Each structure stands twice: as C-alpha cells, then as structure tokens.
Amino acid sequence: MSRNILILASGTGSLAEAIIVATQSGEISGNVIGVLTDQPDAQVVAKCAVLEIPIITHPMSSDRKSWDSELFLIAQSLNPSLVVSAGFMRILAPEFISTFKVINSHPALLPKFPGAHAVRDALAAKASVTGATIHWVDSGIDTGKVIAQQEVQVLADDTEAVLHERIKIVERGLIVATISDLLSSMENSDE
Numbered sequence: 001m002s003r004n005i006l007i008l009a010s011g012t013g014s015l016a017e018a019i020i021v022a023t024q025s026g027e028i029s030g031n032v033i034g035v036l037t038d039q040p041d042a043q044v045v046a047k048c049a050v051l052e053i054p055i056i057t058h059p060m061s062s063d064r065k066s067w068d069s070e071l072f073l074i075a076q077s078l079n080p081s082l083v084v085s086a087g088f089m090r091i092l093a094p095e096f097i098s099t100f101k102v103i104n105s106h107p108a109l110l111p112k113f114p115g116a117h118a119v120r121d122a123l124a125a126k127a128s129v130t131g132a133t134i135h136w137v138d139s140g141i142d143t144g145k146v147i148a149q150q151e152v153q154v155l156a157d158d159t160e161a162v163l164h165e166r167i168k169i170v171e172r173g174l175i176v177a178t179i180s181d182l183l184s185s186m187e188n189s190d191e
C-alpha cells in the first residue's frame with residue numbers, strides 16, 4: 001500500500017511542518033506528496049519551500065462550487081492514502097470526504113468547543129482543562145469520530161494566544177503519532 005499523505009493547511013503551518021519533519025526523519029513511515037493551501041501568502045508556503053515539499057495553492061474563488069470541484073480534482077490526481085487537515089480553515093464538500101480518508105486536528109477536547117474559535121470559547125467558558133483532538137472528518141463541523149485526544153490545563157493567566165500555542169505543542173505530537181498509527185493499521189487491514 002502507498003503511504004502518501006496530502007496535507008491541507010491555511011496558516012502558519014507548524015502542524016504541517018511537524019508532519020513533514022516526521023516523515024523525513026522516519027518517525028512516520030510515509031511521505032508527504034504535497035501541501036495544499038487556500039492562502040497563497042500564508043507562512044506554510046515558505047515552510048514548504050524550506051522543507052522541499054510541493055505546495056499547491058488553491059485560493060478561494062467567488063464560485064464555491066468550482067473551487068470544491070477543483071479541490072477534488074487536485075486531490076484525485078495526487079491519489080493520497082490519507083488527507084490531513086492541519087489548520088485548514090475551510091469546510092470540505094461531501095464528495096471530498098466520502099472519497100478520501102480525511103482527518104483533522106482541533107484545538108479542544110471535542111465534542112466541547114467545536115468551530116473556528118475553540119480556544120477563545122474554552123477561555124470564555126472558564127474551562128479548567130481543554131486540549132487537542134484528532135478526528136475523522138464527516139459532513140458536520142468538528143463532529144466526526146474521535147481518534148485521539150490529549151488534555152491541556154488552562155492556567156489562570158492564559159490569553160487565547162498563549163493557551164493556543166501550548167495546545168499546538170500537544171497537537172503536533174498527537175497528529176504525528178496518530179498518522180503513524182493510522183497508516184500502519186490501514187496497511188494491516190489491506191493484507
């Protein structure tokens with residue numbers, strides 16, 4: 001079985017970088033065939049250049065249906081074994097998630113605090129513990145089956161940015177370990 005990973009990312013790309021470095025060091029036995037971003041100016045683009053990983057830019061268009069169809073065709077041409085949404089701030093179309101195996105990393109302990117402001121929402125709710133979740137992507141917003149979770153304590157003087165950085169440290173370890181396990185179990189189930 002091939003172990004080709006396609007990463008989707010919209011931001012600084014620290015999760016994408018952790019995954020790529022883990023494939024290059026052998027911690028994940030698989031390879032990143034490319035990183036697709038909807039944000040051509042995002043820091044993840046420069047990170048991919050340094051890491052010598054192909055970057056595919058697919059900026060959002062006013063025609064969302066065409067954008068979804070093109071995203072599907074790009075992914076289909078790459079034929080990934082696993083698609084990893086690592087800070088990709090777009091909802092994926094039903095055809096995409098029913099065709100590809102897609103996982104997502106989320107900065108909260110789902111089902112608590114789904115959505116784009118999970119860290120802010122945890123602070124607003126005065127949660128004493130939050131964390132990171134890796135889950136399968138389904139048609140809802142952060143509703144897919146949970147694969148792995150890890151807690152992070154909320155500290156009294158946490159700001160959104162400080163807490164998010166602490167959660168991202170955990171996310172990077174969890175996503176690498178989860179991808180490694182998933183690729184192995186997918187291969188075993190093929191045998």
Ligand code: GRF
Nearest residue numbers: 011012013014015087105107
């Ligand atoms: C992560 O916290 C991810 O869960 C969220 O966006 C962040 C991405 O961070 N959706 P980075 O761009 O990989 O540094």
